Amino acid sequence: MFLCLALSMASRPTNPKQNPRLASRLPIDHPTSGHFPPLTPPNKVTSYKYTKRTATMATPSKDQAEVILVGCGAPLRGMGWYHAVQMLGGECPSARLCHVVEPWFLGAGASGPGGAEFAEFQTKTSAEHMVMFHKSLSDVPPVVDGVRRLALISGRTADNPKLLSEAIAAGCSTVYLEKPGAPTVAELKSMKAEAESAGVSICMGYNKNVCKYVRKAREFAASNGPESHVTFVSNNTYEPTASSLGECFERNAEGMLKNMAIHELALLASFYDVTVDNIEEVVVDEGFSSLQTLKGPSGKEFTDFDKVKFTIKTKTGKSVSVQADRCGGDVSYATVSDPSGAELFRHCMPDAEDEGNVSVLQAKYPGAMPYFFSQDPDYITVKERVARLCAVGDEATDIATIDIAIAALEVGEYLTGLMKERLSK
Numbered sequence: 379m380f381l382c383l384a385l386s387m388a389s390r391p392t393n394p395k396q397n398p399r400l401a402s403r404l405p406i407d408h409p410t411s412g413h414f415p416p417l418t419p420p421n422k423v424t425s426y427k428y429t430k431r432t433a434t435m436a437t438p439s440k441d442q443a444e445v446i447l448v449g450c451g452a453p454l455r456g457m458g459w460y461h462a463v464q465m466l467g468g469e470c471p472s473a474r475l476c477h478v479v480e481p482w483f484l485g486a487g488a489s490g491p492g493g494a495e496f497a498e499f500q501t502k503t504s505a506e507h508m509v510m511f512h513k514s515l516s517d518v519p520p521v522v523d524g525v526r527r528l529a530l531i532s533g534r535t536a537d538n539p540k541l542l543s544e545a546i547a548a549g550c551s552t553v554y555l556e557k558p559g560a561p562t563v564a565e566l567k568s569m570k571a572e573a574e575s576a577g578v579s580i581c582m583g584y585n586k587n588v589c590k591y592v593r594k595a596r597e598f599a600a601s602n603g604p605e606s607h608v609t610f611v612s613n614n615t616y617e618p619t620a621s622s623l624g625e626c627f628e629r630n631a632e633g634m635l636k637n638m639a640i641h642e643l644a645l646l647a648s649f650y651d652v653t654v655d656n657i658e659e660v661v662v663d664e665g666f667s668s669l670q671t672l673k674g675p676s677g678k679e680f681t682d683f684d685k686v687k688f689t690i691k692t693k694t695g696k697s698v699s700v701q702a703d704r705c706g707g708d709v710s711y712a713t714v715s716d717p718s719g720a721e722l723f724r725h726c727m728p729d730a731e732d733e734g735n736v737s738v739l740q741a742k743y744p745g746a747m748p749y750f751f752s753q754d755p756d757y758i759t760v761k762e763r764v765a766r767l768c769a770v771g772d773e774a775t776d777i778a779t780i781d782i783a784i785a786a787l788e789v790g791e792y793l794t795g796l797m798k799e800r801l802s803k
């Protein structure tokens with residue numbers, strides 16, 4: 379079914395006149411227009427038989443999860459904001475956004491940068507979609523009998539362990555946890571234990587697990603035979619200057635391998651059995667990889683990679699490569715090569731089919747983070763699968779588990795040490 383969903387999304391027209399899904403992409407101004415597939419309008423208030431809700435609260439249908447978005451962030455900037463836009467636009471039929479918890483913009487950040495834009499978003503979203511806004515998860519009303527509650531946690535990574543505990547206390551049965559989930563492996567492991575003992579499922583927001591270029595490369599490699607070698611290439615658009623990279627190093631102080639390339643490490647853990655214990659050998663491309671020590675905006679120095687390339691061979695006989703470049707541009711891709719290194723296949727994100735969708739979204743949300751648009755269908759797919767798991771118990775196919783997140787972060791910590799040592803020689 380999920381494959382069908384992915385295929386149907388892939389084959390939809392990208393002209394908004396042909397594609398009602400794109401035409402309905404202004405949830406604030408056009409809250410009930412043309413959903414794809416048809417579903418209850420997001421702002422319709424139902425008298426759900428199990429609830430004692432007031433007439434001004436968004437209410438999930440019996441096939442929907444009641445979503446609490448934790449960490450909306452600033453409009454156009456925050457990942458959480460884009461998750462909200464997709465749910466309010468009816469893109470995830472199994473997810474009804476009912477509550478937004480925003481500690482910063484409803485607290486100390488209200489009068490700072492982004493505060494006014496957040497307030498405007500709150501006013502419109504409350505009025506048009508009956509979503510309730512709260513400063514803390516403890517302010518959310520108790521879950522009512524028969525409702526399946528999902529927390530989508532998209533806050534700052536360091537706050538996640540505390541937010542998970544609060545989401546469990548708020549009666550959530552499922553948690554969608556944005557990557558990487560926590561700053562350290564130790565914290566992720568204790569979050570896993572806490573969720574397990576509360577009977578709560580955690581699904582990770584590793585959207586590259588479901589994205590088209592990864593799927594196409596894996597499919598090609600599988601059809602081409604066991605000699606096929608896959609390389610995942612991830613690029614960012616920083617300027618190759620000390621000030622641009624210094625700002626990047628400071629803002630993403632956990633380091634490239636636990637931040638940008640963590641998506642690829644999650645792919646390796648999900649599909650190539652890569653764990654620290656199962657690594658046979660790491661071959662570092664020392665000609666490509668680069669470690670720099672640069673000053674951030676605070677004046678403090680940070681040592682991090684601006685480029686990495688490596689191949690991991692596992693004890694179970696698999697081999698896969700990753701290349702990540704902070705200044706590589708705005709296209710990421712995967713290749714499949716033969717044993718001589720000759721490239722047999724490449725698929726890019728965005729591809730020609732995606733570019734129409736990207737242009738439509740750019741016009742609708744000018745100034746928003748560019749990656750929202752190229753990865754838009756993948757964010758929808760992950761949210762819908764997690765919401766369906768929460769609402770009706772369907773398996774969340776290919777969605778990364780917390781075990782995958784632990785394995786990926788563990789590999790990230792291991793590789794950071796190993797590669798720093800090799801490149802410092």
Ligand SMILES: NC(=O)c1ccc[n+]([C@@H]2O[C@H](COP(=O)([O-])OP(=O)(O)OC[C@H]3O[C@@H](n4cnc5c(N)ncnc54)[C@H](O)[C@@H]3O)[C@@H](O)[C@H]2O)c1
Nearest residue numbers: 449450451456457458481482532533534535556557558583
């Ligand atoms: N899957 C993806 O492709 C993807 C992409 C980007 C981010 N993410 C993840 O999503 C999560 C949120 O990322 P983001 O970029 O939206 O983060 P963000 O820092 O912009 O916002 C997250 C939260 O931080 C708080 N905040 C914002 N500004 C603050 C400030 N100046 N001081 C203190 N708190 C502040 C707000 O409560 C906000 O909701 C992270 O886990 C990140 O790794 C995932």
